[in-house]
Amino acid sequence: AQSVAQPEDQVNVAEGNPLTVKCTYSVSGNPYLFWYVQYPNRGLQFLLKYITGDNLVKGSYGFEAEFNKSQTSFHLKKPSALVSDSALYFCAVRVGFGNEKLTFGTGTRLTIIP
Amino acid sequence: DAGVIQSPRHEVTEMGQEVTLRCKPISGHNSLFWYRQTMMRGLELLIYFNNNVPIDDSGMPEDRFSAKMPNASFSTLKIQPSEPRDSAVYFCASSLKGGHEQYFGPGTRLTVT
Numbered sequence: 001a002q003s004v005a006q007p008e009d010q011v012n013v014a015e016g017n018p019l020t021v022k023c024t025y026s027v028s029g030n031p032y033l034f035w036y037v038q039y040p041n042r043g044l045q046f047l048l049k050y051i052t053g054d055n056l057v058k059g060s061y062g063f064e065a066e067f068n069k070s071q072t073s074f075h076l077k078k079p080s081a082l083v084s085d086s087a088l089y090f091c092a093v094r095v096g097f098g099n100e101k102l103t104f105g106t107g108t109r110l111t112i113i114p
Numbered sequence: 115d116a117g118v119i120q121s122p123r124h125e126v127t128e129m130g131q132e133v134t135l136r137c138k139p140i141s142g143h144n145s146l147f148w149y150r151q152t153m154m155r156g157l158e159l160l161i162y163f164n165n166n167v168p169i170d171d172s173g174m175p176e177d178r179f180s181a182k183m184p185n186a187s188f189s190t191l192k193i194q195p196s197e198p199r200d201s202a203v204y205f206c207a208s209s210l211k212g213g214h215e216q217y218f219g220p221g222t223r224l225t226v227t
Contacts, residue, residue, distance in 0.1 A: 042220060
């Protein structure tokens with residue numbers, strides 16, 4: 001079985017401050033990890049992924065995430081938040097090769113305060 | 115590229131009626147996924163296809179739901195008969211097999227009264 005936990009339903013950050021959205025995972029085997037963002041009345045948009053290699057991965061819009069195997073975490077980060085970053089963020093996991101089924105977390109609503 | 119196309123964008127129907135949701139994946143993608151999003155249950159995978167063949171339908175809630183993919187450029191999700199608890203946003207997504215990220219359509223907001 002595979003699962004993802006996003007412990008915070010809501011995160012508020014002042015504009016210009018660094019932001020972190022937390023994600024932990026559970027999977028049997030090597031994990032493939034993803035972050036998606038959802039703006040109001042829109043579908044999910046891919047932000048970044050970890051498959052293998054460097055633990056720090058960079059993605060769209062200045063976001064990055066760090067894979068930590070010992071803590072089974074994949075937290076999303078950005079050095080300086082923008083008001084336009086306000087959205088719903090989903091972490092997702094799948095087992096590696098051969099299985100395309102993604103399991104999503106419950107989502108974290110990020111609000112950037114001007 | 116036009117991205118994943120879903121129709122209709124909004125559907126309002128009465129309980130007991132048949133509902134058909136449609137999806138056109140990105141050209142060249144050979145995996146297609148149907149998801150349902152609700153406040154209570156979050157984002158759930160209903161079924162996914164690879165090369166038009168259903169691979170995992172364990173998320174389909176009950177026999178009232180069925181999905182088909184008659185060719186590489188079209189898929190349907192049918193609910194018959196519909197019930198108020200089916201009200202949700204239904205997303206279609208596609209990806210390249212062996213690729214990793216999924217590309218989502220804009221969704222169909224279904225309301226069953």
